[in-house]
Structure formats: structure tokens, C-alpha cells
Amino acid sequence: MLEIRFHGRGGQGAKTASQLLAVAFLEAGRFVQAFPEYGPERTGAPMMAYTRVDERPIRLHAAISEPDVVVVLDPSLVLEQNVTEGLGSQGFLVVNSGGLGSRVILPDIEGIVLAVPADELAEKSGTRHANTVMAGAVAALLGEPSLEQLLGAVDDVLARLPESLRLHNRQSVQEGYTYGVNALRTLDASSAKKPVHPAPQPARDTQAAHGPKLGRAGALIRPGDYPVPLTGGWRMGKKPAVFLNRCVNCLLCWQFCPDGAVVVDGTTFLGFDYAYCKGCEICDAVCPTKAVVMIDEESPVGSLGQLKEVSAS
Amino acid sequence: MANIKEMAAHSQIDPRFGSGHSLCRGCGIPSIVRTVLSSIPGPVAVINATSCLEVATTRYPFTAWKIPWMHVAFENSAAVASGVEAAYHALKARGELSEPMTLVVFAGDGGTYDIGLQALSGALERGHRFIYVCYDNEAYMNTGIQRSSATPFGASTTTSPAGRAAMGKPEPRKNIVEIVAAHRIPYVAQAAMSHWQDLSNKVQRAYHAEGPAFLNVLSACPPGWGHEPRDAVRVVRLAVDSGYWPLVEVIEGHWRLSYRPSERVPVMQWLTLQGRFRHLFQPDQEEALEKIQTIIDDEWERMTQRDAQSASWFASEQARRWEVLPTLPDSWEPRLGEPMWEHFRKTPNPA
Amino acid sequence: MTPRLPFHTPGVDLHHLRVITGAQGVAHAMRQIDPDVFPVYPITPQTPIIQTLSQFVADGLCHTHVLDVESEHSAMSAAVGAALAGARTMTATASQGLALMVEVIYLAASLRAPVVIAVGNRALSGPINIHGDHSDAMLARDSGAIQIFAETAEEAYDFTIIGTKLAEHKRILLPVMVGLDGFTITHSAEPVALLPDSAVKDFVGPYAYPSPLLGNQAGTYGPFSMPDSYFDLKYQEIEAVEAALEVFELVAEEFFRLSGRRYQAVEAYRLEDAEAALVMMGSHSGTAKEVVDKMRDQGTRVGLVEIRLYRPFPRHAIEQALAQVPRVAVLDKASSPGTLPPLFLDVAASVANTSKLVSVIYGLGGRDVPMAGLQDILEGVLADRFPPREPGYLFGNKVWHKEGKSWPI
Numbered sequence A: 001m002l003e004i005r006f007h008g009r010g011g012q013g014a015k016t017a018s019q020l021l022a023v024a025f026l027e028a029g030r031f032v033q034a035f036p037e038y039g040p041e042r043t044g045a046p047m048m049a050y051t052r053v054d055e056r057p058i059r060l061h062a063a064i065s066e067p068d069v070v071v072v073l074d075p076s077l078v079l080e081q082n083v084t085e086g087l088g089s090q091g092f093l094v095v096n097s098g099g100l101g102s103r104v105i106l107p108d109i110e111g112i113v114l115a116v117p118a119d120e121l122a123e124k125s126g127t128r129h130a131n132t133v134m135a136g137a138v139a140a141l142l143g144e145p146s147l148e149q150l151l152g153a154v155d156d157v158l159a160r161l162p163e164s165l166r167l168h169n170r171q172s173v174q175e176g177y178t179y180g181v182n183a184l185r186t187l188d189a190s191s192a193k194k195p196v197h198p199a200p201q202p203a204r205d206t207q208a209a210h211g212p213k214l215g216r217a218g219a220l221i222r223p224g225d226y227p228v229p230l231t232g233g234w235r236m237g238k239k240p241a242v243f244l245n246r247c248v249n250c251l252l253c254w255q256f257c258p259d260g261a262v263v264v265d266g267t268t269f270l271g272f273d274y275a276y277c278k279g280c281e282i283c284d285a286v287c288p289t290k291a292v293v294m295i296d297e298e299s300p301v302g303s304l305g306q307l308k309e310v311s312a313s
Numbered sequence B: 001m002a003n004i005k006e007m008a009a010h011s012q013i014d015p016r017f018g019s020g021h022s023l024c025r026g027c028g029i030p031s032i033v034r035t036v037l038s039s040i041p042g043p044v045a046v047i048n049a050t051s052c053l054e055v056a057t058t059r060y061p062f063t064a065w066k067i068p069w070m071h072v073a074f075e076n077s078a079a080v081a082s083g084v085e086a087a088y089h090a091l092k093a094r095g096e097l098s099e100p101m102t103l104v105v106f107a108g109d110g111g112t113y114d115i116g117l118q119a120l121s122g123a124l125e126r127g128h129r130f131i132y133v134c135y136d137n138e139a140y141m142n143t144g145i146q147r148s149s150a151t152p153f154g155a156s157t158t159t160s161p162a163g164r165a166a167m168g169k170p171e172p173r174k175n176i177v178e179i180v181a182a183h184r185i186p187y188v189a190q191a192a193m194s195h196w197q198d199l200s201n202k203v204q205r206a207y208h209a210e211g212p213a214f215l216n217v218l219s220a221c222p223p224g225w226g227h228e229p230r231d232a233v234r235v236v237r238l239a240v241d242s243g244y245w246p247l248v249e250v251i252e253g254h255w256r257l258s259y260r261p262s263e264r265v266p267v268m269q270w271l272t273l274q275g276r277f278r279h280l281f282q283p284d285q286e287e288a289l290e291k292i293q294t295i296i297d298d299e300w301e302r303m304t305q306r307d308a309q310s311a312s313w314f315a316s317e318q319a320r321r322w323e324v325l326p327t328l329p330d331s332w333e334p335r336l337g338e339p340m341w342e343h344f345r346k347t348p349n350p351a
Numbered sequence C: 001m002t003p004r005l006p007f008h009t010p011g012v013d014l015h016h017l018r019v020i021t022g023a024q025g026v027a028h029a030m031r032q033i034d035p036d037v038f039p040v041y042p043i044t045p046q047t048p049i050i051q052t053l054s055q056f057v058a059d060g061l062c063h064t065h066v067l068d069v070e071s072e073h074s075a076m077s078a079a080v081g082a083a084l085a086g087a088r089t090m091t092a093t094a095s096q097g098l099a100l101m102v103e104v105i106y107l108a109a110s111l112r113a114p115v116v117i118a119v120g121n122r123a124l125s126g127p128i129n130i131h132g133d134h135s136d137a138m139l140a141r142d143s144g145a146i147q148i149f150a151e152t153a154e155e156a157y158d159f160t161i162i163g164t165k166l167a168e169h170k171r172i173l174l175p176v177m178v179g180l181d182g183f184t185i186t187h188s189a190e191p192v193a194l195l196p197d198s199a200v201k202d203f204v205g206p207y208a209y210p211s212p213l214l215g216n217q218a219g220t221y222g223p224f225s226m227p228d229s230y231f232d233l234k235y236q237e238i239e240a241v242e243a244a245l246e247v248f249e250l251v252a253e254e255f256f257r258l259s260g261r262r263y264q265a266v267e268a269y270r271l272e273d274a275e276a277a278l279v280m281m282g283s284h285s286g287t288a289k290e291v292v293d294k295m296r297d298q299g300t301r302v303g304l305v306e307i308r309l310y311r312p313f314p315r316h317a318i319e320q321a322l323a324q325v326p327r328v329a330v331l332d333k334a335s336s337p338g339t340l341p342p343l344f345l346d347v348a349a350s351v352a353n354t355s356k357l358v359s360v361i362y363g364l365g366g367r368d369v370p371m372a373g374l375q376d377i378l379e380g381v382l383a384d385r386f387p388p389r390e391p392g393y394l395f396g397n398k399v400w401h402k403e404g405k406s407w408p409i
């Protein structure tokens, strides 16, 4: 059995990618299964999807904890999560390196790590999503399914999309596939085609994790005592910054920021809290004086996102 | 009246709703929640119906709520609030509660217009004192954008999809404000997330109402409406400025427009921003577009007439007590941690 | 000429007793407990409970806020809200009303809302019927609510008091359903010994829900639980339900000291050396005791196991009670079309040798259960007349089994 785990964010198409591979593998004569992990999360939140492939009917309906292949659709997830959890020493890690900044260091694993500039390739193909590129690259890496089978799967899974968008996605699958084939030449091809099962690891004991601390009926009595998840990783691409000299302190950005990421001291605007900012750009959209600008994630900026005006422009 | 600065100060001195939730990028709900909660002086307890807001803000063991908050189910938040209010009176009678507390219900349009309507109607008729806030994003978003009776005519949702043989939802939306107003409760209003000052004023009137108060607040939903997250405020503002979403109040049965755009913009401007109406811009859909404009024009006409009819009442002495008084001296320059804020909290109820 | 009574003994002093219905008994218990909030919606045969209580309130005899809501769903929802907010809360329902409540009863259990629910057990529609059986209670069988079944009006009164203390016990904090059979108990007047008001008040004590919603601290009640915590939280609830086996005994013992009336989760009635026994719950257990006595008088060694605590199910007590009994008929006042009925399955899970058990369904929709019928069951069991794994149906005086025969009526 081959087990693939996709890490993505809500809206990035991890579920679609997992289905795409499943449909294509079926076309290649394999038994398959594809399923997402559902939570209360919304667009931008980390989520996972899975594909199982086997030579015989798959009866297993359990989560995949020891994947053979891990596909990361959003490089920022490498910072937030242990994406290689359960990935054996012979495993494959395929990461979208689009916008991959210096802050992301790919995990050092014994198996194959392939960085795919999927954002770039997607853009080149006319789509916004890297998921189909990544599916193409994974197929190339595994040597199966074939490109034709993948393209057939695109038509099947994305049948509801307008013709033009479907064509773009066919194109991006192809880009990913080609990239994977070329990358393989520089890798040890024989080992890449034979995923080996890692040694089994003990299952995580949720009882031990939660049991003794559980409040009655899960009531969270002193909310301050519980961890607050950081949502800064949801940003895709840009982050807000501010030229304080242009700011008239109207606090409209504070008013409309969905994530409480606009920092105000008393009634004075100070800047942005990148730990929570999801990058929705509303602050930029509502700022009456254009004091807010959206800048690249990698651009250096002070902790609150304060910028200095370089010259009058 | 609470202006932005007061609300900002309030939310630091007395934080009620925080960061770290998993509502979508660009979701309109948090700004409504924060505006409502920071416009209410004194302690607040919240009852939340099953919805995006509920699941995304309380994933165990995380919570974004820093005040008493309870969720029981989807269709019963008004009933749960009835019970909490009854308990509140019992505890107060026994002297177990020192401070008065405001009870706020947050529910989506599904939990209000549809499955929760019966419980809401019952609670309104019984006259429980709470502020019921329906954040209306015009569909069941939590379960994946299915149509609700708040979904507007022509909008495509996953259960009223546009296709070769269908142009989105064939029925116009239900007018919940009229339905609620028919219960003759003291205060009913319609507001929008974009018009925060209007919303804040309305929350304060609701706070002063001696009985149930109801607010229907339009909230943007980028994935559900199909717009860029950054356009969340703009799209709601256009709903108001086109007259699609009139900002109204019904005070003791008297209707008025609380805001009148200087010039109503064509509804097309609002429609074109949203993917859920994309199919209406095919060549053969002029009729549907016209129908949308007609629905809006008729509704606007009705509202302006009602507004005119109530003019004399609003000029009367009786209406005066509903004016939300400025609660702070003009010279007030709030700074964190200063006792000035106490002034706001202790301002007596003018009602 | 004066009519002559068939008695041979002089009358005794029964001044301490009042002749009231089960419904009135429950209402009296509620008056004495004086809950803060009573959200409720009317349905036969629960109506006399809420009417009586409303009159008590109107007459100033208790302070309860009777909240006349617009449905049972809202009644239970308001009850959960009030109980968690910090107020003692009760409600009452039956049949379709209970069916409508069930969603929220599950929530009450998981949110740990100690609401006492008096249930005038009635058949479920359809066809629509207002009379007694246990099918409504079975809907809430797996909800996490504790269920107690009363045999008499006296027990309905007593269990309302015991149930309140049990529900609010710090190890429990769960809804408690007190079942009294529709009409046979709700509407039959029987002698009931009411305790003094002050004794009941002292017995239940003040309502002291730990960290209620309207306490003085912030708290998130009822958060969204993912697969990594749901099971653990559910286990916590299961543990609390199980604890009620022990706590029921403690509370019943305390009640005995107060009232002189002793209750057990499982009552073994004349089981010593019994050749056959019935297992059942509710009002018809009284009839069954008569039958047992009569048959014993005639030299037939039979007995009865009466279950009062149905959830949590007293598995070990049942096992013990039935250990020496070679033949057992389990009587269900409910059905589970397509399989054997619920009480039978519970008993079967509790005994070592299930081949000695047979199942009989009786009294659906208030069908009368005469002594002769119960006797026919015992005789049939003694004669090994009943097939295994097939329920029999009690119609009037006779048990009927399918076996290719046509419907007897």
C-alpha cells in the first residue's frame, strides 16, 4: 500500500489534489481511497488530505499516520507543523517552494526531498493554485500514474470548472509532471520508485494528552489558561505594513480587522501583530490615507510592521 | 454612543473577544461581534447558536471568548437565552448577583430565519430581556454555503446552484425584520458590518430596551459570496448604498431609516463584486437583473414611506428617550488604564 | 338494611396519607423542592403535573418561575440554559414531547446540566395514542440521562425528591428522568405519604452548581470538540453515568433515614428458590407482585425482579438476582421492531446464561395488563412453552407467538 499525505491550507485544493491522484491511480489499475480531514477551519487554516493506493481493494478506514509520501502545498506550513511526522526514513517529501523564504528550512530526512516551484509553474499555466502542479510532480516522482491518466483525472475531478480553467489546470499538471521527471534525473531514480514502509511508531495517546486536564464537559473556565493558536501562518504572500507618518489614527483598520491583529495602545494605532494577521488586506482596503501597504512576506520590517518613508514619492 | 476610539479602549480594558480563532481570512463576523460587545457597558454573557462563529471560535481547548459564553445547539439559542434569563432573575432575587448583566445571543441567518425561528418567536413573545444579534451572511456557511431563506434572489449557493437550467435561488429573501417587528418588541433594527457607528448606536438602544431587542446585521463572507477578502467592507457598504440593505430601526413599532445614502448606487455595482451573482452577467439574464433592481426599489420605496409616516413620532417627547446620549465629556481623551473609562461604565441608563 | 363490607379487620389510622395521583405527587415534590425555573410545554398525560404546579405558584406556595415556552425542544433548551446559569431547574414531558426533546437531552447530559425531567410515560405516535408505555423513555435510553421508573404514585413523589439530589450530586451532574406510567400512575389516585416541606428542603439542600455560567468568572461552555477530545469528553460523561449506580444507593439510603421508605436499583421479590421469574419496570410490577403471591399461595415457586434504576443499568445486581433462577421472562413495555426489545437486551447482557431468558412485549399504547396475562407468562415459562430469541406478545390473558399463526385479534 502507498499512503500519501497532503498538507495545505483551506482553499488551496489539497482535497482536490488527493482526489486527482486517486482518480488517476484508478485509471492506472490501482485501488484507491481519498479523504480529507475536516475541522471547524476555514479558508487559510491548516488542513490535511490523504490518498491511499493499493493493488487490492482498500478496506482500511483509518487516518494515515505513517505516510510514504508527504506533499506540502504551502511552504509556511513547514514552520507551523511537523510535516514529516510519521514519515519513514525512506519517505518522500515534496514541498511547494513557491515564495519559500530563508526562514523556511526543509526538514532533513533520509528519503527524497523535492522542492517544486509550484506557485511559479501554476502562474505560468494560468491558475492560482499549486495543487495540480504538485499532483503532477508527485506522479512523476512515483513513476505512476502516467501523464495521460492524470490529465484524464483533471477532466473528471474538475468537470464543473469552466473549460478554460480546466485547460489551465491540465497545463499545470503537465508543468508539475515535467518538472518532476526532470528532477528525478538528478535523484536516485531506483530508490525513488520503491517506497519502503517505515518502522511502526506507537500511536499518539490522546487520553494521556487530554484526559487528566479535561474540565467538566470541556468547559474552559478561565479562558486565559488555554493556549491561543497563532494564525499568522494563514497569510499567503503579503503582509500589511504601515507608514506611521501618513496615519491619521482613524482606527478604521482596527475596526475591521477580523483577527484582532491591529495593535492599538489606548486609542493610538501602533501597527500589526503578525502572529495573528491572516493577510486579508482589509486594513489596506479601508485605510483612508494609504498609510497601510501590503508588502512581501520576506521584506524586512519592524515587529509591528512600521515602515520609514525613504523619500517623498 | 461609542465611537471607534471608545470601543478600541473598551476592548483593551475589558477584552471580550480575542484573536486566534479560525474564522476565514476576511470574515465579516468578528467586527460585528467586537462592535456589539464593546458597545455594551457592564458585564455580558453570550449564547451562541451553532454556526461559523461558534465552531471557529471554540475549538477545544481554545476559546476566543473572554466572557461567559455558552453553546447548546443550532435551533435553540433564543430558548437557551430564555432559560439563562430566567435563571438570572432567580439569582438576582436571591442576591447572588451583584451587577446587572446583559445577555447577548449571536446566531447566523440559518439559526434565526429558518431553524431557530420558532424558538426566537417564542422568546420574543415572552418578552425575555436580551439582545439577539443575527449576523446575516445570507446562507448556511458553516456547512458549506447552502441556501437559507436569507439568501437573495438569484444568488448561487451549493444547494441553489446556477446551471444551464437554473439561475441561482429563484425566491427572494425573507424579511426577518418585519417578522420580528410583528412581535411588537421594543426595539428591532437592521444594521451592516460596514456601518459600525450606526451598528454601535443601535446596540446601545438595544441595551436600553426594556425587553427583547433584535438586530439583523449584514456580514461579509468572502468564500460564500465569492469576493476577495479585502473587499469585505466594500461589498457590505455597497449593499447599503444601493438600497439593497436599508439600515432601519423599529422603535416601539415606529419605523425609520437610520441612514440614507446621498444617492443610491445601481445595484449592479454590488452584484458584480460577488461570484455568487456571476452567472447573472451572461447575455440572457437581463430579466433577472431587472428583477433584482425592482425588488430593491420596491423595498426602498416601502421603507421611505414608513420612515415618512413615523416622522412625527420621532419628533415627539416619547421618542426622545431613545436618543443615545453621549456618555463622555467632549474633552475626554481616553488612555489605557485611566479611570475615565469608569465614567462610561457607570453612566446611568437613560431609558 | 346497611350494606356490609367484606372486611374482617377494623380500620387503621392512615391520617398521614393523602389520596393523590402520581402527577399530583410529582407536583407536590416540585412545590417542596421549589426549583427556580420550570420551562415546560403541555402534553397528555403530563398536563396534571404542570397544571398543579402552576396552581401552587399562583397560590404563592412556591416561587418557581414556570416558563411556558413554545415547544418541548425549547423547554429542554431553556432548562439547560437555566441549570448551567446557576438555577435549579426541572421540567416535565411525555411521548412526542420527549421525542422532540431528545436532541437537547443528549446535550444536557454532555454539558452536565442536572435537570430533573418528570416523564409521564406514553406511547409514541403513530398511530397517535395518549396512553402509557415505555417507548418514549427508550428514545432517551442512550442519551446519558439517568432514568428511574416509579411503580406507584408514592414512588413518583419520592423519586422526584431522590432524583433531584442524585442529579445535583457533585459526582453526577446529569439530567434525571423520573418515569411514571401514563394514566396508570399519572392519573390514578393512591395514598401518598408526603414528607414535611422543610424536611424535603433540607434533604435536597440549596442548588450549588459548581462554576455556573453566571458565576463571577468568564468561561466557555460547550466548545467545539474534534476527534482528539470528543471521545475523552464522552468518556467523562460515561463515568458520571456509571457513578450513579453507587450514588443512587447513597441517596436512597439517606432518603430511607428520612422517610422510612427504602429503594433499591433492583428489587428481588420472592426470588428465593423460584423456578421462574418476571423482570419488568413501572406500574405493572405491582400487578406482578399480586400474581407472584397468588401463584406462591397455590404452591408454584415464582418471583419478580423489579428494576427501578434503568440508566445506568444495574448489571451486577441483575446478575446476582437472577443467578439462581432457572427460567426468566423479561417484560418490555416497548418494542424495537426487527429485534428483541430494549430491556430484554439489557438483561441478556447482564446474565451468564442467556438461554434461560425469554422476551414478552406487553401493554403497548396502554393495553391493559390483567393478572391472568402475567400468570400466563409465568406458566408458559415454567412449561418451557416459549421459543427462544422470539418475543411473545401479551394480549389480555394470553401470550401469543407468531409461529405461522395469524394475528389473534
Ligand SMILES: Cc1ncc(C[n+]2csc(CCOP(=O)(O)OP(=O)(O)O)c2C)c(N)n1
Pocket (backbone or CB within 6 Å): B050, B051, B052, B053, B074, B075, B107, B108, B109, B110, B111, B112, B137, B138, B139, B140, B141, B142, B143, B148
Ligand atoms: C438540528 C441541526 N440541523 C443541522 C445542523 C447543521 N448545521 C450546523 S451550522 C449550520 C448552518 C448555519 O448557518 P447560519 O446559521 O446561517 O450560520 P453561518 O454558518 O452562516 O455562520 C447547519 C445547517 C445542526 N447543527 N443542527
Ligand code: SF4
Pocket (backbone or CB within 6 Å): A240, A253, A256, A257, A258, A259, A260, A261, A262, A272, A273, A276, A277, A278, A279, A280, A281, A282, A283, A284
Ligand atoms: S491584513 Fe490587516 S485586516 Fe487583515 S488580518 Fe492582517 S492586520 Fe488584520
Ligand code: SF4
Pocket (backbone or CB within 6 Å): A242, A246, A247, A248, A249, A250, A251, A252, A253, A254, A269, A283, A286, A287, A288, A289, A290, A291, A292
Ligand atoms: S486605517 Fe490607516 S490612517 Fe486609520 S489608523 Fe489605520 S493606518 Fe492609520
Ligand code: SF4
Pocket (backbone or CB within 6 Å): A042, A043, B022, B023, B024, B025, B026, B027, B028, B029, B052, B053, B056, B137, B141, B142, B220, B221, B222, B223, B224
Ligand atoms: S465561511 Fe464565511 S462566515 Fe464562515 S468563517 Fe468563512 S467568511 Fe466567515
Ligand SMILES: [Mg+2]
Pocket (backbone or CB within 6 Å): B108, B109, B110, B135, B136, B137, B138, B139, B140, B141
Ligand atoms: Mg449564515
